[in-house]
Amino acid sequence: MSRLLLCTDLDRTLLPNGPQSESPDARLRFAALAARPEVMLGFVTGRHRELVEQAIANYRLPVPDYVIADVGTTLLRVEDGAWRVDDAWRGRLALDWSGHARDEVRRLLGEFADLRPQPADRQGEFKLSFFLPLYRDADAMLADIERQLAASGLAARAIYSVDEPNGIGLVDILPASASKRHAIEFLAAELGFAADEMLFAGDSGNDLDVLASPVPAVLVANANDAVRISALARSEDAGHRAQLHVASGGLLGMNGNYAAGILEGVAHFHPEAIAWFAKAA
Numbered sequence: 568m569s570r571l572l573l574c575t576d577l578d579r580t581l582l583p584n585g586p587q588s589e590s591p592d593a594r595l596r597f598a599a600l601a602a603r604p605e606v607m608l609g610f611v612t613g614r615h616r617e618l619v620e621q622a623i624a625n626y627r628l629p630v631p632d633y634v635i636a637d638v639g640t641t642l643l644r645v646e647d648g649a650w651r652v653d654d655a656w657r658g659r660l661a662l663d664w665s666g667h668a669r670d671e672v673r674r675l676l677g678e679f680a681d682l683r684p685q686p687a688d689r690q691g692e693f694k695l696s697f698f699l700p701l702y703r704d705a706d707a708m709l710a711d712i713e714r715q716l717a718a719s720g721l722a723a724r725a726i727y728s729v730d731e732p733n734g735i736g737l738v739d740i741l742p743a744s745a746s747k748r749h750a751i752e753f754l755a756a757e758l759g760f761a762a763d764e765m766l767f768a769g770d771s772g773n774d775l776d777v778l779a780s781p782v783p784a785v786l787v788a789n790a791n792d793a794v795r796i797s798a799l800a801r802s803e804d805a806g807h808r809a810q811l812h813v814a815s816g817g818l819l820g821m822n823g824n825y826a827a828g829i830l831e832g833v834a835h836f837h838p839e840a841i842a843w844f845a846k847a848a
């Protein structure tokens with residue numbers, strides 16, 4: 568391997584903001600790896616741009632070369648400190664929505680009276696976000712939403728999650744191609760990186776798509792059991808079990824959580840790269 572496109576999720580993958588502890592030198596070593604000229608760094612996150620910048624400042628992260636934000640709906644290139652939206656990715660997503668603007672998509676959803684818009688800072692050019700009461704049958708509604716949009720020529724995905732602390736359902740409506748996996752594959756193709764020159768790191772449900780894909784990937788050790796079981800089963804079913812490493816700790820005395828897990832993935836697929844970060848601490 569002469570170069571590496573290293574794509575990582577942020578919350579509870581690179582950011583040590585879960586209940587488990589972070590090995591003291593893990594992030595320093597990660598920064599040393601990211602500083603290597605052979606390494607291109609991408610952050611892949613549900614966060615929007617401002618929250619990514621906040622994470623970089625708060626956790627003293629290296630500035631990435633690319634940011635896939637808003638769950639895959641935005642691709643940003645960072646060049647000399649300037650963040651630029653990748654228009655090719657926008658064009659790809661616009662195709663899914665057959666040129667419909669967000670407000671038009673919103674109008675097409677008018678009949679779903681239980682959908683209440685989330686605040687403006689959670690909306691994006693290719694992301695409509697709503698609250699949904701917990702009493703609604705979310706699965707049936709998501710299928711209805713996708714059907715309704717398909718009838719107007721849009722390829723859209725509706726994603727449901729629950730905001731447990733606030734006791735409310737959350738619905739995101741995105742172009743069908745807007746996912747972490749599609750965005751990473753698009754970026755790799757644009758840059759001409761082959762699968763064996765890539766590594767993805769993640770910890771949770773919205774990382775499973777990439778964890779089970781042909782892209783070499785690592786699940787950090789702090790991931791919960793349900794995600795670990797699901798990642799192993801899905802990568803096995805997809806025939807990509809060899810492309811998934813589950814971090815367990817032990818590399819350079821680190822515990823495999825967060826950045827240490829990412830480094831463990833690098834070491835697993837590219838042992839020669841251990842020298843790029845081993846001495847940093």
Ligand SMILES: [Mg+2]
Nearest residue numbers: 576578579770
């Ligand atoms: Mg995460």
